[in-house]
Every structure is written in structure tokens, then in C-alpha cells.
Amino acid sequence: MASAGYTKPEGTREFLQERLTFFAKWVFLIWGTLVGALLLMYTVFPSTSPRRLWTLYPFTLSALAVLGVLWFWVLRRMQLSVSALRAIDVAYVALIGSDFGLTAFLASDKGANMYSAFVWCVFLLFARALIVPGSPRRTALVSSVALAPLVAAAVAVGLLRPEDSSLPMSALVTGVVLFSATAVVLATLATGSSGSGVIFRLRKQVREAQQLGQYTLEEKIGEGGMGAVYRARHALLRRPTAIKLLPPNRLGEDSVRRFEREVQLTSELTHPNTVEIYDYGRSPDGVFYYVMEYLDGIDLEKLVKAYGAQPAGRVVHILAQVCSALGEAHRRDMVHRDIKPGNIILCTRGDVPDVAKVVDFGLVRELEQGGQSAHEIVSGTPAYLAPEAITDPDQIGPASDLYAVGAVGYYLLTGERVFDGKTAVDVCTQHVTATPVPPSERTDQEIPEALETLILACLEKSPGQRPSSADELAELLGTLDCAAAWTVADSKAWWQSYQRPSPAATDADTVSAEVLPAAERTMTVDIRAR
Structure with a gap:
């Protein structure tokens, strides 16, 4: 549990920003290289160039510039909240998906462009699933956002430029929807079994393990032979506390039981020069803890x-x-x-x-x-x-x-x-x-x-x-x-x-x-x- 003023642990925010920065960096560099390679190919082999190339590239270069700013100036240099990082995560793939969708529509006179746009977008989604920590549900949502512009492009080509497609509109749209759905499912499965999914689950388990009754452990402030001391916060009260953990595997069950009895006696002391004990108990795995005033x-x-x-x-x-x-x-x-x-x-x-x-x-x-x-x-x-x-x-x-x-x-x-x-x-x-x-x-x-x-x-x-x-x-x-x-x-x-x-x-x-x-x-x- 957490109070209204409680924020997610700093380690979670830092880890998410680190992984998202890594993902944004390589997407920007690879996409920039791809755009440059395509320009070079269209220059050397003019027959491969789509008719509406110069209509497409201003948007592509603008989108690339925005992604560069998000990576280099925002993610690398600013300390962002978890919600802001999640928003950038969605914005990043949505912007790339939109560019691929626009590419598929404007370059539809070259039939291969529709499929190559899909392939590159799927590469992006799989890379994100492997790098950025998140739940399978979130991966499915973000992947759907990225692929939606490509589905819209297929519908637009079928309605407005049927001459550019060798397939009937129904077949084209159905194929794109099925391809997109398959990509979403595979990306979601990749998150569940990949390193990022494992890391996400492990970090969630760590956060849950940091919960002791009504108290959330925030930071270790000491450790010695008998146990560790953490700064903690009550779920409802705003005042900080200190919690000492006494694991039975370090002290022995008999000693822990004796400590429990003595904490009960100590909690009766009320002198202002004696540290006040607020609470005590045992975690589900048998660790005895007692809660003191934080000094x-x-x-x-x-x-x-x-x-x-x-x-x-x-x-x-x-x-x-x-x-x-x-x-x-x-x-x-x-x-x-x-x-x-x-x-x-x-x-x-x-x-x-x-x-x-x-x-x-x-x-x-x-x-x-x-x-x-x-x-x-x-x-x-x-x-x-x-x-x-x-x-x-x-x-x-x-x-x-x-x-x-x-x-x-x-x-x-x-x-x-x-x-x-x-x-x-x-x-x-x-x-x-x-x-x-x-x-x-x-x-x-x-x-x-x-x-x-x-x-x-x-x-x-x-x-x-x-x-x-x-x-x-x-x-x-x-x-x-x-x-x-x-x-x-x-x-x-x-x-x-x-x-x-x-x-x-x-x-x-x-x-x-x-x-x-x-x-x-x-x-x-x-x-x-x-």
C-alpha cells in the first residue's frame, strides 16, 4: 500500500529512463541510417524512387529530428517522472508508426514499400519488447498504437489508390490486419519471455517484497551483524519511520523469539530520551521486524x-x-x-x-x-x-x-x-x-x-x-x-x-x-x- 503522496521507488524510475534512453538512441541512429541509405539508393537507382518522394521526406526528416531531440536533450539530460517516461515511450513508437504509415501510403506506387514499412515497424516493436521493461499488456497496447497507422494506410490505398495495389481492397486490408495482429501477439509474447519481461517481473517482486504490513521500505540506512535497518513510510501516516529486520537464518529462531519478547517490553518505555517503538511483527517468510521512530x-x-x-x-x-x-x-x-x-x-x-x-x-x-x-x-x-x-x-x-x-x-x-x-x-x-x-x-x-x-x-x-x-x-x-x-x-x-x-x-x-x-x-x- 502507499499513501497519496507516495511515489514509485527512485530505482524504478532510473531503470526505466536508462532502458528507454538506450532504445531511443539506437532507434534514432538506425532509422537515420535507413533514411540516408534510401536517399542514396533512390539517387543511384532512380527507377526505385517513388513518385511522391519529395512529399514524403519533409515529414520523415521532421519526425527524425523530433526523435533526436527526445533522445539527446530530453531522455539523456532530464530527470523525468515515470508517467512522463511512459508517455515518451508511446510517443516514440507512435511517431515512427505514423511515418511508416505515411510512407506506405505516399510510396504505394512501389508495391514493395507497403510490405517493407510493415517489416521495419515490426523490427521496431520487437526491439522495444526486448529492451524496454513493461508488462505484456502494455506491450500489446503500444504495439497496437504503432501499427494502427499502417492499417489506416492500407485502407487509404484501397479506397483512394486501388491502382497501386495488386490486391483487392478487402484482401489488402484483411492481410494487413492479420499481419498486424500477429505482430502484436508475437511482441507481447516476446515481452513475457524476454529479458525485459523477466526484469519487469523481478522488479515488481522486489517492490512487493519491500512491503511489510502497512509499511513500505524506501532505503537501506544501515546493516550489521544482526540485521538491516531501512527507512520506511506508513501507508496512511506521512511521518518516516525506521524498520529493523532480524532474519531467523542469521540469528536463529530462538534468538528471534527472544527479541520479539524484549521488543514487547521495550515498547512499554515512554521516556523522551528512549527511541519510541511503534510496531513489530513478522513478514510472511518469517523475518521479524520492529518499527521505530526515525531519527x-x-x-x-x-x-x-x-x-x-x-x-x-x-x-x-x-x-x-x-x-x-x-x-x-x-x-x-x-x-x-x-x-x-x-x-x-x-x-x-x-x-x-x-x-x-x-x-x-x-x-x-x-x-x-x-x-x-x-x-x-x-x-x-x-x-x-x-x-x-x-x-x-x-x-x-x-x-x-x-x-x-x-x-x-x-x-x-x-x-x-x-x-x-x-x-x-x-x-x-x-x-x-x-x-x-x-x-x-x-x-x-x-x-x-x-x-x-x-x-x-x-x-x-x-x-x-x-x-x-x-x-x-x-x-x-x-x-x-x-x-x-x-x-x-x-x-x-x-x-x-x-x-x-x-x-x-x-x-x-x-x-x-x-x-x-x-x-x-x-x-x-x-x-x-x-
Whole structure:
């Protein structure tokens, strides 16, 4: 289904214009060559020239010029709508058919011209059936339009110039009609079995496959290890959405069923700093999907990579919003388990700039696989994993999310991760055993001592030594002197200067997992390999 304002996918329009341009180019070149060859033949062999040659050629050359303009200046240089392209398709063959019909009538004193005009017109229709994508029904319609002038020419010759035909009028017209009908049927069959027909059907199937319930997929905006994210549009509502697809063949049916249960729980969260989930379901082929609000902004990973370490006041502003969102989830006994810069998106909401949105709640922990227990399997992003998530995944709780918040704050302040290593296991080992270097020692930017102390408190190895809750951490952030340093005016100024390279997806998978270092990627680690 599509809303009233929905247009056909851009890929369909581009493909049709490309094929129609190719067809128009070669028809123009071949027809121009044919006209030139006939002129040369009539000059060298005057006896073959029809009596009304100079009456015919002005129209033929004018028609050729129009076709050249349509190909060279219109199809090659303009971006046309699908309806405009379809109109040009009909106009092209109608103009050629009209010229062939006029040729058959004006050159009827040479009996072969009637039949040669038919042959060339049929060549044209078969070429179109092979090149231009379309349904068999449309091919039948366009072919009929092209051949109608030839049928009219046969009737006109029989009525007005019977002396030019060796056949009675009834036989001539009947033969032309039967010949035309056969040509239409063959061209239609060619469309159904040729490459253009197959392509048309395949592209139609792709469009139908892009329909998920009331949502039409428009553009892929991200893909990662768990699935792909698409920008989509509801059939009736005009607002854009983001849809994440989780195919069972990639994750396993058990994991998909668990994701479905967790999406149901996540959809109950209503905090303004939590991405809103609108809908979820399964496609006919078993792909689980859930529909989120579409966030046109930038995730924190891209923010730091593009703009470097962030001012302390802005970091406090962002972290306080994240903690506020986590507070609601923790009170409902939900743990995010994968807080990281890529799962926090900054955007503008209701003309309010610098709104942080937390995405992907509870969608990363995996069940037991291949006989390995939860104690042997660690799921998450190594650069932001709490020590207990590595040593005893069963003990993951709200404090694990707060550790990740501290690691995100560290990254925002310094542009560096808390720990780096050659492998994901190296990074995990450091989270368990190593002491973080204070952020102030890894950047030239001034970091208030109280903020640094709070960040390091979040990074304590023992969950009991971290802030007691997300709400407490949000409150502590709000009491810092630098909390007021980042103002609404600062936020508006930054967003006014921000140039969107492309719409941001509401998902950590915006950047393909294949191009991310292991420490930055949501993944599963076998800790027995240490």
C-alpha cells in the first residue's frame, strides 16, 4: 500500500529512463541510417524512387529530428517522472508508426514499400519488447498504437489508390490486419519471455517484497551483524519511520523469539530520551521486524570521529539524558546491555536541539549456543563491557549499564576509549584487570576534577562502588558546576552549523560491522580463548 503522496521507488524510475534512453538512441541512429541509405539508393537507382518522394521526406526528416531531440536533450539530460517516461515511450513508437504509415501510403506506387514499412515497424516493436521493461499488456497496447497507422494506410490505398495495389481492397486490408495482429501477439509474447519481461517481473517482486504490513521500505540506512535497518513510510501516516529486520537464518529462531519478547517490553518505555517503538511483527517468510521512530541526527560515535572530543558541559548534558532514559528502564527491571556511542543518537526534537536518544534496548544478549554456557559467552561491545559482564555474565545488572555510561563519557571527553587492544579479548582482559588512565591525562582539553572523579567512579571494577542507580548518577551530573556551561544557545548554534552527510539511522548498525574495529562492534566473545 502507499499513501497519496507516495511515489514509485527512485530505482524504478532510473531503470526505466536508462532502458528507454538506450532504445531511443539506437532507434534514432538506425532509422537515420535507413533514411540516408534510401536517399542514396533512390539517387543511384532512380527507377526505385517513388513518385511522391519529395512529399514524403519533409515529414520523415521532421519526425527524425523530433526523435533526436527526445533522445539527446530530453531522455539523456532530464530527470523525468515515470508517467512522463511512459508517455515518451508511446510517443516514440507512435511517431515512427505514423511515418511508416505515411510512407506506405505516399510510396504505394512501389508495391514493395507497403510490405517493407510493415517489416521495419515490426523490427521496431520487437526491439522495444526486448529492451524496454513493461508488462505484456502494455506491450500489446503500444504495439497496437504503432501499427494502427499502417492499417489506416492500407485502407487509404484501397479506397483512394486501388491502382497501386495488386490486391483487392478487402484482401489488402484483411492481410494487413492479420499481419498486424500477429505482430502484436508475437511482441507481447516476446515481452513475457524476454529479458525485459523477466526484469519487469523481478522488479515488481522486489517492490512487493519491500512491503511489510502497512509499511513500505524506501532505503537501506544501515546493516550489521544482526540485521538491516531501512527507512520506511506508513501507508496512511506521512511521518518516516525506521524498520529493523532480524532474519531467523542469521540469528536463529530462538534468538528471534527472544527479541520479539524484549521488543514487547521495550515498547512499554515512554521516556523522551528512549527511541519510541511503534510496531513489530513478522513478514510472511518469517523475518521479524520492529518499527521505530526515525531519527535524523548523528550518533556519538560519528560525532567524536567527525568533531573530536566534546566540551565537558555538553558531555554532562548528554550523559544526564542517557541516565534519565536508563532510569526508567531499570525501574522496570530492564538492562540495556549494550550502551555505547553508536547506540546514542543526538537529534532535534520539537525544535529542541541536542536531544539524546538511546536505541537498541535489550537486543544483544544471546542465549546459550553450541553447548557453551553464559559463563563462556560474552555478548556486547568489548570497549564498553563492564568487568562482571566478562567474568560472570549472569551478574549483569543496572550497574553494568552505568559502567558503560562512564566509558561513553570517557570517550566523549578524550576522543579515546578507556582501553585499547589488538583483539577483543585483550580489551576485555583490561576491563577486568587494568586501572583506567584518568581522562585529563589523555587530552589537552580541560576536564573539571569533579566530572573526572564521577567518570572514574562509574568505571570501578566492583558494581557496588559505582553510583547506586542511573537516577543517582543523573542527579550527580546535574550538581556539577560545568552542567550549566553548555547552554541552549550553544546547542542551537552547533546544530545550525551541522551539515548532515546522510540521515542517521536509529540503530548502531548504521556503520557496517565489517568496517568497525572489533572493540567497537557488538559481538560475542568466547572468553575461554584468553
